[in-house]
Amino acid sequence: MSMQTSVDRLLPNLVTPLPGPKARSIIERDTKIMSPSYTRGYPFVMGRGEGAIVEDVDGNRFLDFNAGIAVVAAGHAHPRIVAAIQRQAAQFLHMSGTDFYYENMVRLAEKLATLVPGDGPQRVYFGNSGTEAIEAAIKMARYHSGRDQFIAFFGGFHGRTMGALSLTGSKAVQRKGFGPMLPVQHVTYAYCYRCAYGQHPDTCHVECVKVIEDRLFKTILPAEEVAAIVVEPIQGEGGYLVPPPKFHEELRRIADKYGILLIHDEVQSGMGRTGRMFASEHFGVAPDIVTIAKGIASGLPLAATVARADIMDWKPGAHASTFGGNPVAVEAALATIELLEEDLLSNATEIGAHILGRIQSWPQRFRYVGDVRGIGLMIGFELVKDQESKERAPELRNQLVHLAFERGLLILGCGQNSIRLCPPLVITKDQADFAIDTLEQCLDVISAT
Numbered sequence: 001m002s003m004q005t006s007v008d009r010l011l012p013n014l015v016t017p018l019p020g021p022k023a024r025s026i027i028e029r030d031t032k033i034m035s036p037s038y039t040r041g042y043p044f045v046m047g048r049g050e051g052a053i054v055e056d057v058d059g060n061r062f063l064d065f066n067a068g069i070a071v072v073a074a075g076h077a078h079p080r081i082v083a084a085i086q087r088q089a090a091q092f093l094h095m096s097g098t099d100f101y102y103e104n105m106v107r108l109a110e111k112l113a114t115l116v117p118g119d120g121p122q123r124v125y126f127g128n129s130g131t132e133a134i135e136a137a138i139k140m141a142r143y144h145s146g147r148d149q150f151i152a153f154f155g156g157f158h159g160r161t162m163g164a165l166s167l168t169g170s171k172a173v174q175r176k177g178f179g180p181m182l183p184v185q186h187v188t189y190a191y192c193y194r195c196a197y198g199q200h201p202d203t204c205h206v207e208c209v210k211v212i213e214d215r216l217f218k219t220i221l222p223a224e225e226v227a228a229i230v231v232e233p234i235q236g237e238g239g240y241l242v243p244p245p246k247f248h249e250e251l252r253r254i255a256d257k258y259g260i261l262l263i264h265d266e267v268q269s270g271m272g273r274t275g276r277m278f279a280s281e282h283f284g285v286a287p288d289i290v291t292i293a294k295g296i297a298s299g300l301p302l303a304a305t306v307a308r309a310d311i312m313d314w315k316p317g318a319h320a321s322t323f324g325g326n327p328v329a330v331e332a333a334l335a336t337i338e339l340l341e342e343d344l345l346s347n348a349t350e351i352g353a354h355i356l357g358r359i360q361s362w363p364q365r366f367r368y369v370g371d372v373r374g375i376g377l378m379i380g381f382e383l384v385k386d387q388e389s390k391e392r393a394p395e396l397r398n399q400l401v402h403l404a405f406e407r408g409l410l411i412l413g414c415g416q417n418s419i420r421l422c423p424p425l426v427i428t429k430d431q432a433d434f435a436i437d438t439l440e441q442c443l444d445v446i447s448a449t
């Protein structure tokens with residue numbers, strides 16, 4: 001990598017106008033050949049990465065405050081992840097885990113079974129992506145329960161294959177033209193900042209969640225036909241929303257009362273992102289099935305659906321995937337988990353608290369920042385037209401993303417008008433401070449216009 005060994009090696013450094021000439025030419029080719037369904041916000045073309053720093057093809061260095069897209073938990077090209085991948089690649093790359101056996105897949109499953117919240121024996125199914133983990137959970141819930149209906153949440157994102165898409169309630173464009181969907185009823189997620197019932201953490205769950213029992217079950221959806229409630233412990237794509245614990249407690253209560261399975265989608269919030277292995281640990285509520293992907297293998301494609309052993313009772317042939325549990329990805333996951341347990345979980349807690357501590361006052365300091373929320377390194381904030389009306393300001397959010405890019409900071413939006421901060425869990429305090437200082441400069445620019 002062409003990064004110098006000077007002290008600021010770990011901070012951004014821009015050497016060409018953006019995009020640079022090589023980036024420009026790759027983007028031109030990309031535009032002609034790639035699926036137009038992708039949603040690129042700004043012209044960053046990856047060359048190489050190290051930790052939280054990424055260098056584009058023209059030698060410009062950026063701070064990656066997205067971890068790809070909440071994926072590279074251990075940062076880019078962590079030497080121990082790379083060594084694990086290389087070691088395994090030299091042994092064997094594939095030996096279909098659905099038809100044969102290999103030891104590291106068993107070892108990872110045993111490890112995950114000890115990590116997921118909940119008592120009693122667990123079983124593990126491996127796939128390749130978040131959406132596959134969700135498909136497995138959907139099929140498992142139907143198979144085990146003999147029921148066919150689902151409850152999910154507005155703003156929820158669970159993936160884009162047909163089953164997962166039916167649960168997704170994030171953006172209309174993601175569903176437009178793809179119906180019909182599976183039978184899913186969407187209900188309101190606990191979005192405290194925009195809560196119609198007055199943001200009271202002790203009571204809002206009553207209004208948010210009770211609609212399921214009091215309205216849905218009594219009018220259009222017989223409870224005994226519902227296979228599962230599918231919920232993100234912290235809503236990701238929908239805006240990095242942290243619900244009050246009672247929201248999750250109440251979902252657990254309803255699930256238990258009506259014999260419905262509770263599926264926690266931890267694809268984005270799991271594997272250390274919040275400073276705990278799983279976000280649900282912050283709420284003290286254990287699911288029946290948990291889906292895992294993004295952070296698990298620090299960048300290699302791997303997903304897991306982990307369920308109570310009595311729930312994963314399907315028969316041979318019922319579900320499988322050629323590539324699921326690929327041995328190279330499994331080694332990357334085992335190395336990632338080691339790093340998480342050594343120090344990345346505590347780093348996520350510490351640096352996350354530092355970031356939140358610095359930005360919590362933004363709504364008082366910047367008139368366009370409406371709300372700041374998060375746990376660990378899963379932090380979001382909202383751009384609004386003004387504090388009183390809380391009217392969403394997606395155009396200001398997009399402007400902020402571009403201003404940050406021009407200053408060497410990569411961030412992404414989420415929800416209609418929010419920014420997500422989800423850096424690799426190896427982020428240092430200096431890097432976090434660079435990001436916050438840069439965002440404050442950008443907010444000053446926006447406030448001045």
Ligand SMILES: Cc1ncc(COP(=O)(O)O)c(C=O)c1O
Nearest residue numbers: 129130131157158159236267268
């Ligand atoms: C909570 C959640 N579930 C599922 C998915 C889908 O994952 P993938 O894109 O790997 O299919 C995502 C992706 O953003 C997600 O955030």
